[in-house]
Amino acid sequence: MNGRNDFAVRIGTVNGTGSASANGLLMQAIFRMGVPVSGKNIFPSNIQGLPTWYEIRVSGAGWTARPSAIDLVVALNPATHAQDVALVRPGGVLLYDSTWPLDAALHRDDITILGIPFGQLCVQAFERDRDRTLLRNICYAGALAALLDLELGVIETLLTETYGKKPHLLAANHTAMQMGYDAAQRLGVCPLPFHVARMDRTGDAILIDGNTACALGALYAGATVGAWYPITPATSLMEAFKSFCERYRIDPVTKRHRYAILQAEDELAAAGIVIGAGWAGARAFTNTSGPGISLMQEFIGLAYYTDIPAVFFDVQRCGPATGMPTRTQQADLLSLAYASHGDTKHIVLFPADPRECFELAVQAFDLAERFQTPVFVASDLDIGMNDWMVPRFTWDDSYRPDRGKVLDAEALERIQKFSRYRDADGDGIAARTLPGLGGKGAYFVRGSGHDQHAGYTEDAAAYQEVVDRLARKIAGAATAAPAPVLTAHGPAPAEIGLITIGGCDEAVREAAAMLDAQGHAVDVLRVRAFPFHADVQRFIDSHDTVCVVEQNRDAQLRALLAVELGVPRDRMHAILDYGGLPLTAQVVVDAVLALGAGVAA
């Protein structure tokens, strides 16, 4: 990673100072130059005044995982100079805001150090404090444009799109940008050896975050009830749903809403609302993160045991407890798969990127209604809150929601007796009726022991009949849920098989390519649903060396594979990364190589 269209930049600044728009501008400009780009925001759990970073990776080859090394660090925050300087790869470049001095002790011989007094320039150019702070960001963006050879025209267009309606702002932004650009030019190093050159590799792509994509999935799936309690990093999912609804779901005549979003008093209530709405026949969902999942456990068991559909988006963050709310992890897997006391097992979907967030969100609603059970979409902070480059979403207008077995008045007419929990079809799924129907369709939901007729029971056999049916039902979901995705090295199984999940996919596939380049053949299988599809077993069986790559301390995916498929735990090497940052390919490569002898060229 250190050439044209193949490098990474990391910008270190202070949160609450408005750097997000400058970073977005840079991302967008590179993207519009047709060059694949990705960005990772590494921000603190507070509102203002603490260190924050943004990493931009440019990869003509299309790799969008978090970069394994940083070519250029932009150090705008004196408080993190030490950290920032240390991060530059040997031979790389440090650009710092020379308004404040760089401690001589931090100087490194193996990197190029550049200084531009962004702060001072802005103080000279602008009057108001707020402007000085905000425009410093555009100023460094201008400098990067020069250093990285971004097309000024593209940047100007972007600025115009954003500020076109506010000429004063547009002018100021333009000034700041140009100021940075010129200052960089004066350094005499532009463009840097690693820089951007126009390509045509983003034509069909968009830049979007997973929370927005999940929201769009819920919108298109026809979800009408959303209930939630604010929590990072899940919050923006419901915010996006709201803004989509405001655009697409307002009755044009009455201005009334074709949706209901309830900001509940807590996560327990959010779960209760979603379950009540699901029971009543709405497609309903909630979005939360780990602490919310813990609080919802009792309700999840209720929905499982009473066959009520509901969709839960878990945008995972770093646990346990409050943990690191602005760091990513995949550590709720066990909590989700077996959520609630007693015997339970749940359908969990694992999107790998925003595009899949959209698709799996839609499928989650279908699966929830078809299997009449809670379905979890396990996203994470990295997918949910960072902008990813993915193929644009498309929609098939022939899609119709799979409402599963719902008896309406007419269907009810045709049957003698309605038994809510009778497994008439042998698939473990019993037909339901919706409240409002009445008559012989009426039944009583109870989280207490019930028989197949929904009657109260304490009888062992009648109880077992129902829980056995539930087990069959969920087992059946393994086939209906999205199958794993194989990235094969060749037609025959490679020696090494990497199994991974969710947002690790990008880094794992990149690692496979890197290993390939070093002469190691690697296949990658990405699991997309729990319970596991039969293909997962086949993949394991056909690979001598199997590694499971995931972002948690306790190898939770591997544990699930051991329990559910019966694969001996130690048949699978655990490759774990759980510091809270998105995975890099290098971590995987190093871990695979460290397996040592076992891995042949």
Next chain:
Amino acid sequence: MNGRNDFAVRIGTVNGTGSASANGLLMQAIFRMGVPVSGKNIFPSNIQGLPTWYEIRVSGAGWTARPSAIDLVVALNPATHAQDVALVRPGGVLLYDSTWPLDAALHRDDITILGIPFGQLCVQAFERDRDRTLLRNICYAGALAALLDLELGVIETLLTETYGKKPHLLAANHTAMQMGYDAAQRLGVCPLPFHVARMDRTGDAILIDGNTACALGALYAGATVGAWYPITPATSLMEAFKSFCERYRIDPVTKRHRYAILQAEDELAAAGIVIGAGWAGARAFTNTSGPGISLMQEFIGLAYYTDIPAVFFDVQRCGPATGMPTRTQQADLLSLAYASHGDTKHIVLFPADPRECFELAVQAFDLAERFQTPVFVASDLDIGMNDWMVPRFTWDDSYRPDRGKVLDAEALERIQKFSRYRDADGDGIAARTLPGLGGKGAYFVRGSGHDQHAGYTEDAAAYQEVVDRLARKIAGAATAAPAPVLTAHGPAPAEIGLITIGGCDEAVREAAAMLDAQGHAVDVLRVRAFPFHADVQRFIDSHDTVCVVEQNRDAQLRALLAVELGVPRDRMHAILDYGGLPLTAQVVVDAVLALGAGVAA
């Protein structure tokens, strides 16, 4: 099971009518005749008016598991006549209250049917409605005394001990008892072929339930703060603790309490109170059941991540959801072992009977303080609420609580800097200070990311250092927690190894004896703690056929063994029983024999 001192009786009646004292009287009488006895109460989740059963097993050999067959059914509730008649083993006896007719359709040729008009006798003998209802129970107890050849003297003593201070009641009870006794004598079948004959096998034993025993453990361990929210079948644990405290923990002079029992507003609050008290330095505990465990998940993760001791008694009942609150199960194992979102792992102890409830309760407090972490005692309804015959408890006055690493002012003096989460000893356990100490001992507990100095962090390495320490700490508990108990068939490993847990133990050991009698050698290993002791692995390794016997649908113990020890799932046969009643030996025997070919004689 059908001989002298080897038989079982089942009494079917209506709850809320006071049969408990009659059943207790019978149990006690047999017990005082020196004959091992056990009782299982099978009661509905309501207060009054529904069918309820009580099973008494008499076993000179000392087996106390739930009986596999019933020799004598006492049918007092016409609503359950059909069920009750069906339950009598071929060749057994049905005794019904002939005040109400027994439907001719229910007659069976293969059993003896006896009728005594208990209701009518009591209507004739007593005036008040309440007396008639209550004394009908003593009346059937009298009949059983005759049929089973119980010593009248023993019964009289028991009645005197209970009603001695209320001569009127004593007389009435005596009358009722005698009335039943005489009526049975008149049937001309007394004693039945199966009956009781004095032995000397209960001299060192007591009859006690597990909840009382846990409470006693908490009392002796020096627990001072108990917080709870009522829930069946955990309620009686705190009630017992309260009554012990009222007896032993009231300051003789001021009459003030050396304990604090808080009936919280819900389980979340109960968990919070216990954690707050544990942090402040008290030995604190809560008692709950499945739904409570689900509600406590968030708090459990907090205590885990912040190294706070707390003891949780989970008296398991039949799940999922509200489930069957008056039925037993062992289905919270996964919920406990990995409670809370994020990476967590907890110490869980599994008592097999009330005596072990006492012992493990004391150990739970020691482990919680030593490892500074939540410790769960996973009991269940069968252990918790039924009276078991166990060796009397003893106490060693030299016991002193293991408070773990707590620095007092003096110890603090000796160190330079106090870092709350520093692993000075390499065992993953960092020393703590208690609030009230102040000065350099003061630190800040946070459920958010923290480093070894208890400072806030979002740094990957600093975060990982702490969670890695936690993983080491809990791994260390595998050795410190109670080792598994082996019941070996002989000096060398048998071909079949049965692994079991908790209250299944009695039935499994009985099954082993039964299998032995049929020529199958079987070893039994009972797991007593999670994480698992190394002996568990050794046991599995040394047995060709391994079965895991537990009371849940999803083979949760087996899943934990697969994940934690790496034993391939299918190396262990699952023997599951989850209808909600205590396990019987026959279920295990049948399952083992059904393994078929693999099991050699």
Next chain:
Amino acid sequence: MTSIAKPPVRHPSARLNGLGLALRDYEGAMSTLCAGCGHDSVTAALVQACWELDLPPHRAAKMSGIGCSSKTTAYFLKQSHGFNSVHGRMPSVTSGAAAANRGLICIGISGDGDSLSIGLGQLSHAIRRNVDMLYVLENNGVYGLTKGQFSASADLGSRSKRGEANEQAPIDPVLLALALGATFVARSFSGDKQQLVPILKAGLAHKGLALIDVISPCVSFNDHEGSTKSYAFTRAHEVEAVHADFIPLRHAITVGEGSEPVQVVQLHDGSSVRLRPTADDYDPTDRDSAYAHVRGCQARGEIATGLLFVDETGKDMHDFLHTVETPLIDLPYEQLCPGAAAMDDLMSRYR
């Protein structure tokens, strides 16, 4: 316990309501509560109220948490869907059902443990959200189903069966609801069907959350001497503030009979309640005077009953949500999905 269905015999001469249904059609499964339990009287009053109101059973949704009280939902309206959820969380489940289908008539039944301990937050927020529902709190001062522990509504000094006196002050759901801005607040007594039935009817017709605190004695654990939630104590200390008569839409409204002062509150469906204060200068449409009245009764050791406060002008949850009139579950998918063209259009925002 097993649910026991009652034999579906209909007496030929049974009186029928406007929907042609007999009282029995509004009944449910056989109660498995203790003989004499106050909750069964509430059930009977509910049956009566629904029958008199011509409530279409299929439109009702019976919601509850966990407890003896929460079992009530099984014992009436057998032709309606019911949902016995988890302890203390009925309000949120009801909020969800009501949000999804505003055509449902939600009848929530809870207990003092269910609503004032574990469920206090949910009750409070359902009040704030003003979910359109009847909320019957069957209040017996104890946790019946778990065998008689004091609940948060146990009065100061009230004695348990074992003789222990409660020392913590009670949470009064009526004061709480008034303080939280509830738009319909009443208290009644399961032993007083005369008073209870019209209040239930008014509560059912009320737009928004109608909270009715019903003192409903637990004969097994809290009906003894020394208890302040016993039948005897409640009878002796009950003071009715306002007597409510409920006048359905189809009846003519006759204001003021004789010399008694009567206030008529029009309910959103056109029906109305006639409130006849038994205390002078009591104004059941004034929140503060209601609060003061309840406090005054408390100070005198009396239990204020009656329809204490009603505000028919408040916004309910669907007003806050600005939802369309059609229940959300009845909206055709076409009105929910923006479609492929919109998607293509939208995608340009992400370039």
Next chain:
Amino acid sequence: MTSIAKPPVRHPSARLNGLGLALRDYEGAMSTLCAGCGHDSVTAALVQACWELDLPPHRAAKMSGIGCSSKTTAYFLKQSHGFNSVHGRMPSVTSGAAAANRGLICIGISGDGDSLSIGLGQLSHAIRRNVDMLYVLENNGVYGLTKGQFSASADLGSRSKRGEANEQAPIDPVLLALALGATFVARSFSGDKQQLVPILKAGLAHKGLALIDVISPCVSFNDHEGSTKSYAFTRAHEVEAVHADFIPLRHAITVGEGSEPVQVVQLHDGSSVRLRPTADDYDPTDRDSAYAHVRGCQARGEIATGLLFVDETGKDMHDFLHTVETPLIDLPYEQLCPGAAAMDDLMSRYR
């Protein structure tokens, strides 16, 4: 965020309190809240109050939930133990700590989201239990830490930064606390240190739970035009009911200066508050008049502040629990364990 320790320099001329400590000794880590956040003013007032009270830092336990407000505990009393627990559950953790060690001076800090949404049940039950603690509710009408959603204390019509008006009625912690029987209820404003410091001191000295609702503007999300929890709005609408002066034990108590009516409430540790009503006939020891006053202010669009109600005669949690005077954690094991002889004796009960 990383906790930033302040340099431990002590100015030589710093004034010392009775314990020989300077104000700085009562400070904590450097705040990481937004510049201008109301919560930081509350921190300053807490530092001041504790210093003036000669509060021994080692005896304090700083308790909080989650939120910007809950971070406050890190910013004062660095020499005290602190516990930043989980969202909305500070009251239970504090109850446990207080039960275990009654010698602790528990200072709980929470926010409106933390206390009135997810934590409403716990707050209410801590009030009922009357845990001996100071309970500061830093109220800004929004969830600050999650970026500005309306909280349950957002006023009707108050507008979000985006311009949306809140339509649901607020939960007023002061009314709630009064209705629930709290024994010390006050409201203040982070911008009014004069008023806040004495109230904090009185709250610290109060026996039982002292609830102080402090309007504490969020400059990042709720300090704009149209917000009713902004500095400007609060300043303009604040109406002080009762001005409290706190008189520590060691000072002589002088009753009534000049002609102003002054009421003196003796606190359990011998100190006292002098209450000087600014409104005529306001009686801060009468719960109902306090309630009426707050409601009256509400009706006039005013915000009632001051020490609104105090009852120093109420029982606290340890009274209910009848616990010994010695903190439970200090009881020697010998006083807790009945020993082997008692065990043998006891065993005979189970034969």
